Structure formats: structure tokens, C-alpha cells
Amino acid sequence: MKLHAFLGAAAVAVTLLGSTALTNAAQVPEGTTLAAEQVFKYRVLDNINAIDPQIVEDVDTSSVVRSLFEGLYNSGADGNPVPAVAESHTVNADNTVYTFKIRDAAKWSNGDPVTAGDFVYAWQRAVDPATASNYAYFVGLVGVVNADAIVAGEKPVTDLGVKAIDDKTLEVTLSFSSPWFIRTLSHATLFPAPKAVIEAKGIDWTKPENIVGNGAYTLVENTPGERVVAKRNPNYWDNEHTVIEEVQWLTINDENQGLTRWRAGEVDQTDVPAGQYPALEAELPNETYSVPQFCTYYFDVNMTEKQTNEALKDQRVREALNLAIDRDVIVNGVLQGGQTPAYSFAHPLTAGYIMPNIPASTMTQADRDAKAVELMTAAGYGKDKPLSINYIYNTSEAHKKIATVVGQMWAEKLGVTLVLADMEFQTLLDTRHEKNYEMARDAWCGDYNEASTFLSLLDSKSDQNNSGYANADVDTFLAEAKTSQDPNVQYAKIEEQTAKDVPIMPVYFYAKVFMQSANVKGWPFNDVEQNWYAKDLYKVAE
Amino acid sequence: MIQFILRRLAVAIPTLLVLIVISFILMKVAPGNPFAGERTVPQAVLDNILARYGLDKPEWQQLVEYVYNVVFRLDFGPSFQYRDRTVNEIIGQGFPVTFTYGAWAFVFATLIGVSLGIVAAVRQNSWLDYLAVGFTVGAQVIPNFVIAPILVLVFTLWLRWLPGGGWNGGHWSNVIMPVIALSTSYLANIARITRSSMLEVLSSNYIRTARAKGLPSYQVIFGHALRPALLPVVSYLGPVFVGMVTGSVVIDLYFSTGGIGQAFVNSALNRDYSTILGITILLGALTITANLVVDILYAWIDPKIQL
Numbered sequence: 001m002k003l004h005a006f007l008g009a010a011a012v013a014v015t016l017l018g019s020t021a022l023t024n025a026a027q028v029p030e031g032t033t034l035a036a037e038q039v040f041k042y043r044v045l046d047n048i049n050a051i052d053p054q055i056v057e058d059v060d061t062s063s064v065v066r067s068l069f070e071g072l073y074n075s076g077a078d079g080n081p082v083p084a085v086a087e088s089h090t091v092n093a094d095n096t097v098y099t100f101k102i103r104d105a106a107k108w109s110n111g112d113p114v115t116a117g118d119f120v121y122a123w124q125r126a127v128d129p130a131t132a133s134n135y136a137y138f139v140g141l142v143g144v145v146n147a148d149a150i151v152a153g154e155k156p157v158t159d160l161g162v163k164a165i166d167d168k169t170l171e172v173t174l175s176f177s178s179p180w181f182i183r184t185l186s187h188a189t190l191f192p193a194p195k196a197v198i199e200a201k202g203i204d205w206t207k208p209e210n211i212v213g214n215g216a217y218t219l220v221e222n223t224p225g226e227r228v229v230a231k232r233n234p235n236y237w238d239n240e241h242t243v244i245e246e247v248q249w250l251t252i253n254d255e256n257q258g259l260t261r262w263r264a265g266e267v268d269q270t271d272v273p274a275g276q277y278p279a280l281e282a283e284l285p286n287e288t289y290s291v292p293q294f295c296t297y298y299f300d301v302n303m304t305e306k307q308t309n310e311a312l313k314d315q316r317v318r319e320a321l322n323l324a325i326d327r328d329v330i331v332n333g334v335l336q337g338g339q340t341p342a343y344s345f346a347h348p349l350t351a352g353y354i355m356p357n358i359p360a361s362t363m364t365q366a367d368r369d370a371k372a373v374e375l376m377t378a379a380g381y382g383k384d385k386p387l388s389i390n391y392i393y394n395t396s397e398a399h400k401k402i403a404t405v406v407g408q409m410w411a412e413k414l415g416v417t418l419v420l421a422d423m424e425f426q427t428l429l430d431t432r433h434e435k436n437y438e439m440a441r442d443a444w445c446g447d448y449n450e451a452s453t454f455l456s457l458l459d460s461k462s463d464q465n466n467s468g469y470a471n472a473d474v475d476t477f478l479a480e481a482k483t484s485q486d487p488n489v490q491y492a493k494i495e496e497q498t499a500k501d502v503p504i505m506p507v508y509f510y511a512k513v514f515m516q517s518a519n520v521k522g523w524p525f526n527d528v529e530q531n532w533y534a535k536d537l538y539k540v541a542e
Numbered sequence: 543m544i545q546f547i548l549r550r551l552a553v554a555i556p557t558l559l560v561l562i563v564i565s566f567i568l569m570k571v572a573p574g575n576p577f578a579g580e581r582t583v584p585q586a587v588l589d590n591i592l593a594r595y596g597l598d599k600p601e602w603q604q605l606v607e608y609v610y611n612v613v614f615r616l617d618f619g620p621s622f623q624y625r626d627r628t629v630n631e632i633i634g635q636g637f638p639v640t641f642t643y644g645a646w647a648f649v650f651a652t653l654i655g656v657s658l659g660i661v662a663a664v665r666q667n668s669w670l671d672y673l674a675v676g677f678t679v680g681a682q683v684i685p686n687f688v689i690a691p692i693l694v695l696v697f698t699l700w701l702r703w704l705p706g707g708g709w710n711g712g713h714w715s716n717v718i719m720p721v722i723a724l725s726t727s728y729l730a731n732i733a734r735i736t737r738s739s740m741l742e743v744l745s746s747n748y749i750r751t752a753r754a755k756g757l758p759s760y761q762v763i764f765g766h767a768l769r770p771a772l773l774p775v776v777s778y779l780g781p782v783f784v785g786m787v788t789g790s791v792v793i794d795l796y797f798s799t800g801g802i803g804q805a806f807v808n809s810a811l812n813r814d815y816s817t818i819l820g821i822t823i824l825l826g827a828l829t830i831t832a833n834l835v836v837d838i839l840y841a842w843i844d845p846k847i848q849l
Contacts (some may be wrong), residue, residue: 005754046804050625057579129590136580136587152586206626224624224635226709226800249729252707261706264699426574426813433582463582 005320011102024082025241026522026538033489035519035539038245043258043270046225051206053191054126056132059445060249065188067230067247067534068213072100072119072170075186077536079449079527081350085114085192085214085233085237086170086185095177100170105237108194109211109218114309116164118214122193124150125156135189137463138447141456142184143174176482180450183351186531187448216535225251228502230534243538262515268539269520272513274398277337280515287500287518290338293510294347294528295445296454297402299391303503304468306435311387318502321389323368324362324413325406330508334401337513342506343493346454349528353451356492358499369413391418393430393441394425400505403441432466442466442504449529451491452481458498469503516542543841547834554830559609561826562819566605569815576622595622602657608819612825618820623812629820636802637824642712643799645786647725651782655729656775659736661746663771664763674733681730690723690796707798720797724790728782740771769843775842780836784829 028034029178044060056065066074068328070085086100096352097482106114125131127139127150140147145161161173175183194205194212198451201210208219216239217230228249232242250266253259262270263502270282272288301312311317344352360368373382381387391407393399400422407418423431432440444464447455456462459478461471474494481490498504512530522537524530570759577591592598618629630783660675677785697719698706710716743749744767751761794804802821809817841847 046798048810050627052626057581127587130594131592132591134577134581134583134587136590136593137584148584148586151584151590153590169825201619203626203628223800224627225794225804245714250708251800253798253804254691257694257707257796260691260694260699264702264706266698266706315765336573398545407757424574426578426811427572429578429582430573430575433578463584466582466623539652 009396018376020225024076024084024533024536025238026243026536027077028243028521028538029279033541034243034519038539039245040244040520040534040537040539041248041267041269041517042115043248043252043262043267046253047053048222048228048251049237050222051211051219051222051228053188053193054131054133054135055124056188063190064230064249065191065529065530066215068211068215068219069188069191069193070106070215071072071185071187073182073190074533075183075449075527075529075531077522077524077526079524079529081182081186082369084186089429091356095179095181096174097163097170098174098181100172102168102170103237106167106214107237108214108234109233109235110390111235112194112212113167114192114214115167116170117167117194118164118192119170120160120164120188121195122191123162123225124160125193126189127151128157130152131209133189138184138187139190142181142190142237142448143176143178145173145175172227178482180448183450184448186446193224217247220246227251229261236535238409238535242344242535244534245465247534250469259515262517262521263275265517268513268517272337272515273337284296284515287326287515288513289513289516289525290513291530292340292347292349292528293530294349294449295443295510296342296345296347297441297443297491297510298345299341299406299505299507300432300437300440300467301503301505302435302437302439302468303470304435306468307438308317308532309389309438311381312389312438314379315501316375316379317381317387318505319380319500321416322409322502322505323372324409325507326365327508328365329409330402330405334405335508335511336400339508340511343373344499345458345504345506346451346491346495347446347509347528350446350451350454351449351528352489354488354489356495358495360499371373372413381414381416386415386417388419390421390438391440392421392423392428392437394428395422399441408508421505435468439489440466443510445510446529451487452478454496455481455491458494458503467503469498471497473497476530543838546723550830550834550837554827556833557830558823558826562609562823563605563717565822566608569813569818570601572813574813576815578813593675595620605634612823619816620753621809621810621814621817623814623817628810629816633802634738634826636800636805639709639712640794640801640803641787641800643717643720643724643793646717646721647728648783648786650721651725651729651732651786652779654725655732656736657771658729659775659810660740660763660768660771662733662735662737663740664759666741674737678730678733681726682734684722684726686727686790687796688794689726690719690792693723694796695720705757707796709799716797716799720793720799724786724793724798728786731778732775732782735775736771739774740767743767743771748788757849773840773843775799776839777836780832783827784825784832788825 047058047060049061051064053065053069056062056189062350070084074084074133076082085106086102087103089098089100091098102116126133127136127147136151147161148154148156150157163171165171197212200203204210208222211219214231216236220231220235221229232245255271258270261267289430303317329338331341348355375381382395391403393403403420410418412415458469458474459465460475474497477494483488484490519539519542521540524532560638579609614634621629621632629676658674662671665671694706697704704715704719708716749767806821817820
């Protein structure tokens with residue numbers, strides 16, 4: 001099918017003040033005949049982990065957590081925030097103090113009201129060293145006062161910049177001015193947590209017999225490697241607008257098996273196996289989807305002293321390599337799933353972000369190649385003096401194909417030999433983090449819908465800065481962007497500087513390619529983060 | 543006999559300890575750690591996590607504490623990957639599933655395999671023999687990762703008779719395809735071993751004597767030939783049994799049974815130290831037990847063997 005236009009998400013961020021914005025729910029047009037059975041079955045890999053808002057870190061488990069719990073704001077069909085547990089909020093003039101009004105109707109699945117204290121407890125729990133959450137850093141990343149110091153064990157959790165003014169009023173203090181704070185609230189780490197249950201049951205609190213949530217669904221079954229089942233929660237504040245009665249996350253590890261079972265009607269949604277998009281799109285145009293996904297695929301160049309390949313320390317070599325990658329071939333010839341070429345880092349559909357025009361992006365490939373040869377020759381390399389580069393990636397057909405194709409491009413155009421080494425994912429993470437490589441595969445998916453979720457990786461102090469890139473100007477721009485009236489000014493400078501220095505070579509922006517049964521409606525195609533909520537879906541009669 | 547069992551068990555304990563120590567060292571030597579992800583966590587966060595799981599202690603101390611907990615409390619510790627589960631829970635949930643389809647596959651493969659082998663041997667060079675040999679060769683060379691998707695294609699997509707995956711608490715419709723996919727190649731091996739061993743026994747002198755004295759055919763086969771012919775089959779069945787009940791990654795992968803095979807591979811890829819060790823110990827203990835049972839069966843089948 002179609003590549004959905006993303007006008008909604010690309011629009012400039014709208015500041016949400018008060019309860020003027022619509023809440024989200026299944027928007028069933030009048031006259032629709034609903035299917036008798038409202039069960040949504042979604043295929044996942046065998047990766048459903050702890051269903052604990054403050055612990056969860058992967059996309060699939062997050063989709064379960066979003067059904068069982070709800071934060072202050074959800075992300076709407078177009079990716080913009082819509083009020084959830086918070087009915088409205090106010091913010092001070094410099095965007096550092098946010099005050100949320102909690103909905104009176106918001107209840108836990110056991111009938112208790114959701115209070116401001118539940119958020120205070122949950123956020124403190126997220127940063128508490130005793131919780132040892134992998135996502136503890138997220139609270140500091142979005143700016144909540146003292147979060148980092150608490151994670152490091154330097155301050156008590158009670159110093160966190162969040163407090164309950166009363167049961168229905170929550171006040172959050174940020175360490176920097178953040179107009180986009182509201183956008184981070186649909187992330188599971190900032191969901192509320194039921195203190196009484198967690199304290200009584202310990203790690204068993206997420207078991208179906210114990211769990212108490214405040215989302216539209218309650219957990220019925222969680223069998224690792226097989227399925228997770230959730231049923232409609234009658235205590236949910238907007239339960240009257242929920243249509244889907246039951247959600248099932250079915251583990252199907254093999255993509256082709258997933259497709260067979262989708263064809264047999266056993267699942268409503270499954271990923272398209274690599275390389276099969278064009279054929280499926282031709283066969284089933286109404287059920288095959290490719291939508292942009294909030295991730296960028298790129299190569300790291302090791303910029304640190306540990307890197308021993310002298311040639312890669314030469315900016316001209318890096319730029320030449322970058323120019324010689326024919327992204328159109330990778331996107332249209334190798335991936336064939338609606339991915340788009342990337343010449344800069346942040347995803348073009350990030351809310352409020354205006355992608356700057358990187359010079360290379362407007363050139364033809366022939367011009368790029370000519371310039372690449374020129375630069376390479378100037379640096380003293382070429383077919384008569386071939387360069388050899390080691391490249392590491394984690395074992396996967398797709399990564400291997402891309403590496404092989406790029407290696408071929410470099411060999412033909414620049415006489416470069418790309419030596420490939422594949423390794424297990426955990427080994428790649430370790431090697432990349434230790435900076436024991438020359439070039440490495442990398443990718444990043446945004447955590448929240450604002451460009452800093454990508455660009456902050458280029459900060460020399462960032463833990464995620466795998467290339468070890470350190471440019472004082474970029475660091476300064478990043479700091480300035482936080483308080484800037486129009487951060488796009490700084491973001492453009494960052495992208496331009498990075499494109500010049502080439503510590504990373506962006507290759508493509510992801511697409512999520514999936515099959516969805518024709519009777520499923522309400523999917524958030526226009527949310528670049530693809531944050532789906534089962535409560536917004538419905539099935540029509542066929 | 544009792545003495546033999548006790549002696550074997552006495553050897554089993556140090557064997558398991560050596561297994562634990564070697565697995566522990568291999569695991570620690572492998573690069574990566576269970577808490578690494580695409581997002582590198584800040585050092586302060588990582589320190590908190592390591593402290594929570596006792597991974598900040600010296601390695602020898604971790605090993606000693608681990609062995610102590612396993613031996614004296616039968617506690618395999620918390621999973622590092624699944625933060626809301628213990629290894630005991632992972633094994634407790636996955637092993638019964640695997641054991642169920644594994645045991646059925648074992649029974650199926652043994653019964654059909656042995657019967658097929660006997661028929662083929664007794665009717666050597668008849669069409670029955672050719673059919674059996676042809677089938678077993680086919681079953682042997684088609685791996686289960688080919689059989690599994692074909693089964694799903696036929697029975698789920700085309701005929702719509704059976705669900706293409708899931709376990710459903712062990713409902714028969716979910717068990718059939720895993721059992722077939724898992725047992726086919728074992729069945730073929732068992733049939734071939736039975737056939738060749740049976741042929742050898744049938745051509746031996748005492749069988750000729752039995753036939754010469756006019757015993758009916760069924761008595762010759764079941765009364766005299768079968769027991770000695772089964773010896774090589776039994777020695778093959780020991781490891782097969784362990785292999786089947788401890789799960790197959792392929793079966794778990796294609797049929798999403800939630801069995802332990804997938805958990806084992808995942809834990810290795812994710813560096814989930816405690817789960818790898820827990821399942822390794824389980825597999826080790828089962829292998830040792832199965833070998834013991836095979837030895838006892840040997841003595842029962844062949845009185846010449848002294849334990």
C-alpha cells in the first residue's frame with residue numbers, strides 16, 4: 001500500500017494548554033458495523049519482558065505496558081500529546097514548572113483513585129538506585145530536577161523535582177526550560193505505579209493475579225514465549241469509548257511463520273519478512289503497509305585515539321566514503337520497504353524539526369561520486385593505493401546485505417576494501433562501547449518526539465556517543481538549543497557541522513513494514529513513533 | 543545394582559560441579575553483559591544494577607554463593623533478563639511444556655520407529671522394506687526447520703485443521719504438529735538402527751536353530767530376536783530422550799510453545815547468566831540420569847552385562 005503522508009506529525013508542535021485538546025479513544029464513524037468479536041491479536045518476538053512501567057525498555061513490552069497503565073498524556077493518532085490521566089496542565093513562563101490537574105475519574109483497576117502521589121512514587125521509584133532501572137536516566141534526560149544526582153546515589157529520592165500539591169495536583173520542576181516536556185509523558189518510565197501492591201508483592205507484583213494498573217486493559221495471562229492476554233478494564237476512566245474487548249500479544253519468532261499465520265487469520269498484524277514487501281504490496285495492497293519509523297540507520301566511524309586506521313582520521317577520507325554510499329540503491333534495491341535515504345541524523349518527521357539541507361542531499365549520485373574520488377585522491381588514496389577498512393555489525397541478513405553492497409560501492413568507486421566482521425549483538429555493543437573498532441553499524445530510535453532525542457547523541461559527554469565524536473561547537477549548540485526560542489537554528493548548525501566532520505554516516509530512515517487485517521481500524525499511521533493503544537482500535541464487520 | 547546406582551550418583555555430583563564451573567567461566571569470558579542494550583546506560587545506573595544482582599562482588603565469591611544457593615536451597619537466582627521472574631519460574635513454566643511435547647515425540651518416535659524397523663527387517667527386500675527405507679531416508683534428510691513450516695502451511699493455512707502455534711495449556715491441537723516435527727528424524731534413525739540390528743540378529747546361528755526346530759515366526763522374532771536387536775536402539779534412545787524433553791529451539795521458534803529450548807538460546811544471546819546456568823544444570827542432570835537409566839536397561843535386556 002501507500003506511504004502515508006506525515007503531514008500531521010511534521011506540523012509544528014502545538015502547545016497544549018488546558019482541556020481544549022480532544023482526548024483520544026476509538027473514533028468509530030457513525031453507521032459502522034462493528035465485528036462481533038473484538039479481539040486484537042498482535043505478533044511480537046519472544047521479547048516480552050517485565051511488564052513494569054519503570055523497568056520496561058523495549059518497544060513490544062512498552063505496547064503491553066501502554067495498555068495496562070496510562071501516563072499524564074498519551075500520544076495521539078498524529079503523535080501529538082493528548083490528555084490522559086491529566087485533564088489539563090499549566091506551565092510557568094520559562095517552561096520549567098509544570099502543574100498537572102489529575103482527572104477525578106481516573107481509577108486503578110482495583111477501584112482506587114489515581115492520585116498525584118502515585119506519580120511521585122513512580123518517578124521516585126524510577127530513579128531510585130534500589131530499583132536499578134535501565135531507564136533511570138530518562139527522568140534526568142527530560143529534565144526533572146535532581147534526577148541524575150539521585151540515580152548516582154548522591155541525593156535521596158525525596159529530592160526529586162516532583163511533588164503532590166494535593167491528591168489531584170502534581171507539580172514538576174525541571175532543571176532546564178523545556179517546551180517539549182509534555183511530549184515525553186507518554187513514555188512508560190513516567191507512568192504512575194501502585195505503591196501498595198509493589199510494596200506487598202515485590203517482584204511478583206506484575207503477575208496477572210497481583211497486578212493493578214490504570215490503563216484501559218487488565219492483565220489476564222502472561223506466558224513467556226507464548227502469549228500475553230489482556231482484557232478490558234471496567235474501571236478505566238474512558239471505558240465507555242473502548243471497543244476492543246481483548247488484546248493478545250502472540251509470540252511468533254519467525255517472520256515467515258508470522259506471515260503464514262496472518263494469512264490463516266490467526267493474527268491481525270505481523271511484520272513483513274525482509275525483501276517481501278514489493279510482492280505482498282502487489283498481492284494485498286489494502287493490507288500491506290509501510291510507514292516511516294522513528295529510527296535512523298547509520299555507520300559509526302571511531303573518532304577516538306583508540307582507532308588505529310590513520311586514513312579514517314582524515315576528514316577527506318570520511319567525507320569521500322560518505323558521499324560514495326549510493327543510498328538510493330540501498331533503499332530501493334536492497335531494503336525495498338519504503339525506507340528513505342538519510343544524509344543527516346535526526347528523523348525528518350520529528351515534531352517541530354525542520355531538516356536542514358545538507359549539501360550532499362541535493363547532489364546527484366554522479367556528482368557525489370566525482371567529489372568522493374576527488375577527495376580520496378587528495379587524501380592520497382585510490383585504486384592504485386587501496387585503503388582497507390574493518391567494519392563490524394551484529395549478525396543479521398539485512399545488516400550483512402547493506403555492508404556487502406556498501407563495500408562493493410566503495411571498492412568500485414574508491415578502491416576501498418571493506419573487511420566485514422559479524423558478531424553477536426551483545427559482543428557488538430561491548431566492542432562499540434569500548435571503541436575497539438574502525439567502523440561499526442549503528443542505529444537509533446527516538447525516545448520522545450523532539451529532535452534532541454537524536455542529536456543529543458552527538459554530545460561529547462553522551463553515553464550513547466558510540467563514535468566518540470567530540471566537537472566543542474556541537475556541545476555548545478546542544479546546550480543552547482535547550483533554552484532557545486527556536487532550537488531549529490542550533491539543530492541545523494549541529495547537522496551541518498556533523499555532516500562536515502562525518503563521525504557518523506547516516507544511511508536511511510527506517511520504515512515499519514507490516515501486514516494488518518483489513519477489518520482493523522484506528523491504527524495511528526500518522527504517529528511517527530507508532531505508539532499504538534489498543535483502546536483506540538476497533539474491528540469492523542467484514 | 544543398588545551399589546552401581548550409588549556409585550554412579552557419587553560421580554554425578556562432581557560432574558555437575560565441574561559443569562557449573564566451566565559454564566560459569568565461559569559465560570564470564572564471553573564479551574557483553576546482560577544489562578547492555580542499544581542504549582548504553584550511564585555508569586551510575588549500571589553500578590546500581592550490578593549491585594542489585596551481586597555482580598559487583600569478586601567472581602569467585604559469585605561462584606561460591608551461586609553453588610551454595612543451588613545445592614542447599616535449590617534456588618537458581620533471579621533472571622537478569624526478565625526482571626520480574628526467577629530462573630526457577632522460567633524453568634517451572636518452560637520445562638513442563640517441553641517435557642510434554644518431548645515425551646510424546648519420544649513415545650511416538652520409538653513405537654513407530656521400532657515397528658517400522660522390525661517390519662522392514664522381517665520383510666527384507668519386499669515392497670514394505672523399500673517403502674520403510676525410502677520413508678526413513680526422506681525423514682532423515684529433511685531437517686525439522688523445513689518440516690515445521692511445511693506442516694503449518696498444510697494444516698494451518700490450507701486445511702485450517704490445526705492452530706499454527708501457541709500452547710494453550712497443552713491442548714491436543716497445539717501438541718500434534720510439534721510432536722510430528724520433533725520426532726520425524728529421530729523416528730527415522732530409530733527405524734534404521736532397528737532394521738539393521740534386527741537383520742544382523744536374524745542371520746545369527748541361534749535364530750537359525752530356532753527356525754530349524756520349527757518355532758512359529760512371531761515367536762522367533764518377538765521371543766528370541768527382538769531383545770538383542772534392541773540393544774543398539776536403547777543406547778541411542780538415552781541421549782535422544784534428553785534431547786527431546788529438553789526442547790528444541792526449532793520447535794519453540796516455529797510453534798511458539800513457550801518451551802525451554804527458546805529460553806536457553808535467548809539466555810545465551812542475552813548473557814542472562816543465571817538462566818544459562820540454571821538450564822545447563824538441568825540438562826546436565828537429565829543427561830546423567832538418562833545415561834544411568836540406559837545402563838540399567840542394558841543389564842535388564844542382556845543378562846550377560848554385569849553392572
